[in-house]
Amino acid sequence: MTDSSYATEPIDLRRVDEIPDEVLGWRHQAVPRAFHGLTAREFADAQPELERLQTPVLTLDAGRLQANGERFAAWCSRHGVDWAPHGKTTMAPQLWAQQLADGAWGITLANAHQLRVARQHGVRRVMIANVLTDPAAIGEAAQDVLDGAEIVSWVDSERAVARLEAVLAEAPEAVLDIVVELGAPGGRTGARTNAEAVAIARAVAAAPQLRLVGVGGYEGALAHTSDAAALEVVRDYLERIGTLHAQLDAERLYAAAEVMITAGGSAFFDDVVDVLAAHVREAEGSRPAVRVVLRSGAYIIHDDGFCRGISPLGRTDPDGPGALRSAMHCWARVISQPEPGLAILDAGKRDVPVDEGLPVPQLIGPRLGGPMQELHDAAITAVNDQHCFLAVDPELDIDPGDVVRLGLSHPCTALDKWQLLPVLDDADSPQDARVVSTVRTYF
Template identity: 35%
Template sequence: MIQAGKRSQAANAEIIGEQLRELGAMKLDWRSKGVPGAAEASKLAETAWNVLAGDLPFPVAVLKQTALRHNSNWMQRFLAATGVSLAPHGKTTMAPQLFAQQLNDGCWGITVATAQQAIVCAEAGIRRILMANQLVGAANIAQILSLLRSTPDLDFYCYVDSASGVGLLAEALRGYHDLSLNVLLEMGVKGGRTGCRSIADAVTVLHAIAKVKEIKLRGVAGFEGMIHGASQAETEARVTAFLDLMAEAFMLCRERQAFAHEAEAIISAGGSSFFDIVAHRLKEMRDPGPTRIVIRSGCYLTHDSGLYDDGFPELARRLPRDLAQQLGSLQPGLFIWSCVQSRPEPGLALLTMGKRDASHDAGLPIPVLRGRTGSTETTPLDRQWQIKQMNDQHAYLHLPEPADLQVGDLICCGISHPCTTFDKWRVIPLVDDNWSVTGAVHTYF
């Protein structure tokens, strides 16, 4: 891998620092939901705003700092134990402040899915960007090539899975005679998303790449997160079989000397559910050359209270027992507080949040705490308390009929699938364990 020199690294750190200072100086006001009034982002701790005191307008999404710190440390220990690298998927948060934290934690780079996301990262000072997607569309390709020309120290990668896709990139590169483009050969599964379905398909793409000197093959990639079986065992077996297909394609590229010669080769998979299987299986490859295994989990930092929390025991089960005990569990870090606005009938409460505020694509929000404005006391909720439906601005909370829940009371919900909650908030307050605001994170979707 061509590494940036010390001067470039220092310059990039300064760019990231300047971006963080600009974000901290941003003025917040009522135009962002969840913000009660005018304030400077970097001085939020001085406001003494507190969720339980009712200082913030509801609903409000918050990030718990202790959970972020815990999960960051968890992943650092996992990477150290397995020897793989991490390029977390930036589409989860689209928050430069969190990207900066992840890079400080030792992440190899940041993953994106679109040209716009890549530009956000580059403008924030990120200098290694993996676009885990096909780069197509004349304007999108032009944006990336212009970005590479204006940012010569940018280490950028995108996927290819067809000769046609290679052809589109080759045609665009003719207008940029001074540039080359790093690509990863993407493998996929039948019925899944993008990616070559077979080794024969991969060979066709390799032939196309070999004809274009400006396109540099740097590795092989894929995504196993969409693979499902009739049981957990069958799912894990199918994931393993797909990783073996990726490894076969990778070794074929190595045998054909198809990788660009100046750097290590990359093999990348690993969303937020099976990155442990990826780390274990790909480490078993008998690869004679310099190789970097890159996982791309984007949701580890905030975790959740649904999709990933439910799947975590299986991930822990698959780890070596001593490592699982050393690591412990990930902690939910993203929550949405709302008010009870109506108690129209026994066993039902309507909350002041809905689809505009919380993810609903992988399960509805999970009530975890209740509180009362002005009191610092909170009460944990069990699974008898359930959100069973949401409209744009309403959530239907079903609860035990004897429960003393009043209009104006507060309900804290964990979410399932952080990716589709972050994109609903321009500003998300950071809070301590007492739910006092200590800062804010800005998102760019």
Template identity: 35%
Template sequence: MSKTLNQAPVLKGAASPGDSLVRDVSLPALVIHRDALEHNIRWMQDFVTRSGAVLAPHGKTSMTPALFRRQLEQGAWGLTLASAVQTCTAYAGGVRRVLMANQLVGRANMALIARLLTDPGFEFHCMVDHPDNVAALGAFFAERGQRLNVMIEYGVVGGRCGCRSEQEVMALAEAIKAQPALALTGIEGYEGVIHGEHAVSGIRAFAASLVRLALQLQRDGAFALDKPIITASGSAWYDLIAEGFEAEAASGRFLSVLRPGSYVVHDHGIYKEAQCCVLDRRSDLQEGLRPALEVWAHVQSLPEPGFAVIALGKRDVAYDAGLPIPLKRYREGVLPAVGDDVSGCKVTAVMDQHAFMTVAPGTELHIGDIISFGTSHPCLTFDKWRTGCLVDEQSNVVESLAIEF
């Protein structure tokens, strides 16, 4: 009679320090290159500091506490997050200042934040953009004898959340003032929804209007802080927001907070393109960010000439902003792990667990070969994993990173 084996589940891509990606790690695996990661964290922190602002990187990109700690140790003011649950995860990982760039809606979510606010060392700010939400938050936190920091979100027509006019912003400030359990601590916007031929001028105008609104609210005595927060900036236009805040002299009157997130690992797609634009606009910047994130997978089938099927699919890698990008080919088990360029190959489609790849002429592949793939939009690659491999320049694992979506 066979004996049942009781063992803990094996996490996809799990690895231990000292493991080699080409010899010891079950693939596919999420791979982060240490040198590029450390460069990116230093680079963005330095950029923001020189811009007269502080950095609250968006943690939703990675939801990786080990990366949060590195960002804070390098000088980040706090972390940006998108939900109450993410905030709880960050708190458990040691984060004690959170800017939740979203509305806090629903009593169960409010209760999560109320529990964290019993820690006097925890600082939290969330967004509001409607009187109904203001009333609900005011009543909930008043019942508990707590005071919640809120910031008015200012948006653009056709965009995402946020008040759509300056009049709405002023009216909402009055609604907040009527709630003793709420403290207005700043104003927030998100410029990433501004697109089109005139995006640059539109983003500059948006930053200027954000500062004008902040100044008006300050003159009206609406803020609960002597130096209120003013914040914007995703991962594509952070330089324009920094310049806009500097041009309006926001740093003297406000705490200017920039909150890009994807920079931490960068990418080989949309943010690589955006970074090229940043460097074109800013001749004072030298080297930019470096792609640090890859997904490694095996060649599993070669059913036709010029066609390979890779053991990689929608469950493993982002595909919303471009398909995976073949980078290098490694031979399984061959050390040192030296990759050959396969950038002439191209992924044409992904299914749940398979990627279809055309093979460039002259590229020789074998079953079991390992291909490293670049990605576009790292946020939607991270959320497919529970663990990632931080590797050195020899592709050896130096740390296993817990990912906590």
């Protein structure tokens, strides 16, 4: 647990700064034996060239991480909303620290393990965007509250409220802040009707160890594209969340001086703001202040696939000056060319995500860290556990050992495959790229 002297800071920067003191060794993919025995800090301080790494390797881009964070923060500021990025995307306290320094309200998480990671690194304000039903998880959240953390959890049924009450009775001094989750038919969790949600809110308001502080939901479960039909579904749902908030506000069920309306993954946060920002207000007499809190998690990494095509910051012009840019790439080596037009790479499902689209070949060159050229008329057609199938022009001259830079889709299932991520100064200039820092994940 963090020292009490850090209880008022958004994250314990001293703990975060200790992360690179981990000694590198056999557990760390892509770090060759030549660097074993060094700490991650010493490794980064030496600024090794990209070519010193082994393939496959997933790298981050320092400049793009910084630019993505600044662009999203500026967008939220312009629109008068807050954000609590979903930390499950990266599970990297070093990146959480950047997001909090950019002005994030807090960090969103999903379960007890993620909460433990956050609290170990002194994250003070956490939204658990999930229904806690595990007794141990409820007990840990209660203890964190007693230790000075601000924990907001969700409920979507009166039975969940009763379960929380029963477990919290064993920690009678703890009061847990609660958001009532509204869902939709065919969606994920959440009360299916506004009437159910109102009844749940009344149950929360009547519970002595629960405090109703907002309403929320997840629109991303209802649509996967940005066409007109999908956006209509999303916006109708968001309107229902706004209506629910208005009813709870009118009934004076909120028990805090400041409450939240929370929605917004990484795909439709512009619609969230368009529909719900009208409810933002300062405190008025006995009426609480209201803030809209987005939970977009992918923006800091972004990608070259799903997020590139659907994020409001780049949807219409993904290479424009205001667009987010992918801060992650995988570098894979050709290990075989068993027939014309086919090369097999040494990266597979253990290394790259495939759930939101296959990797996209972007560059090719004779060695890692050497000059590379754009790879045209090529595609990854299949991915096995340890191999990618690269279809290319049969006339293209490819040799074993050639290196391909892959664009990836879906940061949430990319970073979870790597404990240690080298951060390059510039992934667009591989012949000059150097490792300038590392990011440690805790999945």
